[in-house]
Amino acid sequence: MISRRNFVSAGAATMLGSTLGARMAFAAAPTDKRFVFIIQRGAADGLGTVAPVGDPAFVRQRGVLAEDFADAPRLDTLFALHPQLAAVGSLYEAGQALFVHAAASAYRDRSHFDGQNVLETGGSRAYALHDGWMNRMLSLLPANDARGIAVAASVPLAMRGPVSVASYAPSNLPDASEDLMTRVGMLYAGDVELDAAWRQATATRAVAGDAGARRNAQATGELAARLLADPGGSRVAMIETGGWDTHAQQRGRLGAQLGNLDRLIGALRDGLGPLWDDTLVVVATEFGRTVRVNGTGGTDHGTASCAMLLGGGVAGGRVLADWPGLSDGALHENRDLRPTTDLATILTGTVSAHYRVDPALAMRAMFPDARSGPAVEGLMRG
């Protein structure tokens, strides 16, 4: 444990020399805050997650995909929640879930890779920035709060950057012997890249314990909760989910995907227990999908989608949307949900309120190229 903590502190200390370092004074006092970013890779269908059932064009445009919402729980006069999202729905009822609809990153084309690159780097276009907005977010936090971990075999782009981040994924391999582990550590001592990775790997393994053995969605939620709940463990985590690219026969596949996401979130909340009050979870995807069903019961790559903010401090129980409408004339390029909210303003708004960091400072650090206006306020309570 000690070696990793020292290492992370060293990483943060390095930041003091950078342009962001001076701003750390804004959030110097350690907190109990936890932050989780769940990325939906593959372009999740926001309209199939939080459906605008009250939109007059909904049934006509969505065709067979509207059927899932016949008896779905209503969120307000306009929106209903996919029935597979039971745990998320209960958070909504408790005022701890906020959905942001018709939201998109700055990206306006339809490539998964480029879209994910923009979502993760926080740049205004693909490959404009080389590290991730989460890593830059960590640089704003006191060292104690800036202990990040990717619940994945390698560190995803959103968390890459100058602040050191751990990674850990479930494995069913038997552990290597302690003696070999020690010798490997010595062997890597002279290799900067391997030495850093190795220190983090061994420290995280100690925290994960038995929770590291299973791989389904619920187990991933439990593992993440465990890594975040440990007093010496991580405070910021990223979880990757895939399988959202529903080009064909979307109904069953999206339902199964949402069911898994719901179990992951439920397990995370249960595992964190009282810490949930201090936890913020953000769920987002690279872009949305076409409004109309394609020729194969699915949807193709689109533009705006729906993001979720979950947690004890979220000013939830509502859907935030400057609703563009689903009628033919309202669509982006006559096919996609028109984006009306920039994800950057949501992410900075919620992160700055969660950590009590100046919103303008958070925006400059996390989305330095953003031309999207100021951070949205009022996303968190208090």
Next chain:
Amino acid sequence: MGAVSVALNRFGYGARPEEALPEAPRKWLRDQLDRYDPSPRIIADQPPTRDAAALLADYNRQTRMARQDAAASPMPAADTASDADPVREARRRAGQQMRQFYIGAVAARTQATLSTPAPFVERLVHFWANHFAISADKLTVTGFAGAFEFEAIRPHVLGSFGDMLHAVERHAAMLLYLDQAQSVGPASRAGIAARRNGRNIGLNENLAREILELHTLGVRSVYTQQDVGELARAMTGWTVAGLGRGAGRRAGAGQAVPGSFLFADRLHEPGTRTLLGKNFAQAGEAQTGAILDMLATHPATARHVATKLARHFAGDHPPEPLVARLEHNFLETGGNLPELYRVLIAAPECWGDAPVKFRTPWEWTVGAYRALGMRDVAQPRALVNQFVQLAQPVWRPGAPAGFDDIAASWNGPDSLLRRVELAERFAARSRDRIDPRARAAKLFPDALSAATQQAIARAESPGQGVALLLVAPEFLRR
């Protein structure tokens, strides 16, 4: 590392203890272009596409019949959800058999890589299979994943880029993976008939987009959403005999070997298509054929392919002069692949002393097996699981872009831990048969650091020394 280590590790898959070291590294690589066998025994023995297609067609048939039965006599919901559900049972059985094909193919690919006389060309086979990635996590693709590489990539790795492109886009695995087999032209005969019956079938632009973005021109290059739509319309009718859904399946019924490429005119959108400002007035299958020919030799494609090849052999940030030479060569030869490989072999940018790449889990695993002198895969199922644990399951990148080819995707703390765990197990199997000091010297004739030599020499046992060798910095990079 000197030229011998570069040839062995950066271009090949690492040394084998019983093989002589190459005396003339560049010539050794060039000669492999003549030695390569597109169909070694272990791969020729794998079931071809038609076997997996027959399985899948059978599964589709059972599913349809079960659905018709269910529609004729509705059962209570509780029953349909139980294990006795015939659809679920058929799915389970088909999935099991497809998986068997997949496991056998992964083992065959691995074994071929262990014994090949042309490791450089095998590496290129795997490079192209990842460039034209399919992903076996889709049930309809699982059984075809190996056959795709063996039938569409291997025969063309020393041919032209265009030939490979045509073979890839016509293969069942690709047509099924990216939903092309189900796409129907709205104004085609099938499309019009379906609308008359009140059914909504139509275009699916998935494959068309990925051809432009990933297979040929490259993302952010010269095409627009309009071009994607035009290619999708041109491609309607491109389907798989016996396996398309609904209209596609009926259009091809009884016409050809299941799983073979089928052009179904009934599904094809009539009319001239315009792509990148060019008109394509051809009728039927020839329309997409002409478009692929144009894409295969387009300057943007040359740039895209040159960049990826340079990244694979000269480093994550490929040097621009090398990219430019490859691009120029591609355009000059019309995409002749061996000529591109010769440019790589001759390029000083590929022969730098310091390692330029972090080995992917696949590269590391086959490198370790070769280093230990293995030739056979004793437990194919365990091998498949091992690649899952290392986060690079063969032919299952999960997305059509394939696996990343940069260090940041493979050098994370967790993946390092996995390699150490596995190295200890590999070493346990080879216990006491290998002197790790001699083996290290043999594998890295001109590239072993003092730290690695010392760690190996001080190991508590030969087995532990072997494990340390397999995770030494020299072994993790190339």
